[in-house]
Amino acid sequence: MNNNPWGKLTGIRPAKIATKLLGSGKSDEQVIDYFMNECGTEYNKAALALECARALIPAREAMYENGVSLYIGIPFCPSRCLYCSFVTNGTKQAARLKPAYVEALKKEIAYTAGIVEKIGCVVETVYIGGGTPTSLSSELLDDMLSSLESRFDLSRVKEFTVEAGRPDTIDEQKLLTLKKHNVDRISINPQTMNDKTLRLIGRAHSAQDIRDAMALARSCGFDDINMDVIAGLPGEDLDMFRYTLEEVEKLDPTDTTVHTMSVKRSSRLHEYLSLYDLTDGETAARMVEFAADFLSERGKRPYYMYRQKNQLGNLENVGYAKPGFASLYNLYIMEEIQTIISMGCGGVTKTVDRATDRIERIFNVKEPKDYIERLDEMLHRKDVLTGQEPNSRFRVSSWRREL
Numbered sequence: 001m002n003n004n005p006w007g008k009l010t011g012i013r014p015a016k017i018a019t020k021l022l023g024s025g026k027s028d029e030q031v032i033d034y035f036m037n038e039c040g041t042e043y044n045k046a047a048l049a050l051e052c053a054r055a056l057i058p059a060r061e062a063m064y065e066n067g068v069s070l071y072i073g074i075p076f077c078p079s080r081c082l083y084c085s086f087v088t089n090g091t092k093q094a095a096r097l098k099p100a101y102v103e104a105l106k107k108e109i110a111y112t113a114g115i116v117e118k119i120g121c122v123v124e125t126v127y128i129g130g131g132t133p134t135s136l137s138s139e140l141l142d143d144m145l146s147s148l149e150s151r152f153d154l155s156r157v158k159e160f161t162v163e164a165g166r167p168d169t170i171d172e173q174k175l176l177t178l179k180k181h182n183v184d185r186i187s188i189n190p191q192t193m194n195d196k197t198l199r200l201i202g203r204a205h206s207a208q209d210i211r212d213a214m215a216l217a218r219s220c221g222f223d224d225i226n227m228d229v230i231a232g233l234p235g236e237d238l239d240m241f242r243y244t245l246e247e248v249e250k251l252d253p254t255d256t257t258v259h260t261m262s263v264k265r266s267s268r269l270h271e272y273l274s275l276y277d278l279t280d281g282e283t284a285a286r287m288v289e290f291a292a293d294f295l296s297e298r299g300k301r302p303y304y305m306y307r308q309k310n311q312l313g314n315l316e317n318v319g320y321a322k323p324g325f326a327s328l329y330n331l332y333i334m335e336e337i338q339t340i341i342s343m344g345c346g347g348v349t350k351t352v353d354r355a356t357d358r359i360e361r362i363f364n365v366k367e368p369k370d371y372i373e374r375l376d377e378m379l380h381r382k383d384v385l386t387g388q389e390p391n392s393r394f395r396v397s398s399w400r401r402e403l
Ligand code: SF4
Pocket: 076, 077, 079, 080, 081, 083, 084, 085, 086, 088, 130, 131, 132, 165, 166
């Protein structure tokens, strides 16, 4: 099996290439030819990039002329997963920061809402990620979501996602709080349905907890639920991965994201790599192939994809959705077709000039303590969006006009 299925392509967004080629009038066959002959990409990967590019077309056509998406980062988790490289902190000390963090966030929400109003943009999608947003208590979630609702005009929002990733952070009160604030899409992410692996990767919950969390979410009225799995977790073989996918699909998520294991430099896995039985690239490729066939048989099609550094077998991550359930936010962020304004720790605001495809970024700090202490600086970094910052290197007038 080829250990370099994407050939000489190294970028993280191969589907963007397919999008550009389609946009320049190339046929499906010509797109496939380009990937295979110019880049040395395998046929099935070229077809994947093409299908994701095709999935983008209706979403882009329906996008508001002056739409933006909002992202809010909640950098807390109940514990740190073995492979995680995000700034998330599961310590008691970090947990004590949660109320102050939400207070700071509310100030950034208010400030950012003022900017969005001033530049005349319409909020199209909202995504609250992390970390695990449901690590916050239901009171803090309620407080944050109330602030968001009162500061922004959310009347034209098409999709409102909250990652409720870890089942050990979910309870009925939190789910009902999300529902009360019109959240219509959540993620419950098992990664694996094998209890032994869940323990190995540092998750303090069982596969049964995932089934229970899904049942609870359904009973609270959520019918659009994404689930993430990882192909190639340490110690897992094809049968274990197959079991995970079969169990996940019994729970009938609308959207299943299949990640391929990536050994990230700042993860515990990278630090203690020799202690773990890592899946080889060939097995990971078989897992990914199985997922594509299995999910396709269940009526799910790939709609977005991206690659990361150090992925087993140089593979990719793919979102598969039932018809009508492709996440707009995932499409916008992966294909970089809409400005995303981020708030909270680790947030990266990304402005997209649709006329030129020029992209600019504004970064927030990553650590909650820094974020709370340096909030004013975070707020004023966003001034550039209104063109108030005289030394702006952002061509704000350009992207604003094109939004
Ligand atoms: S749930 Fe996600 S963000 Fe939290 S520790 Fe695990 S991988 Fe990292």
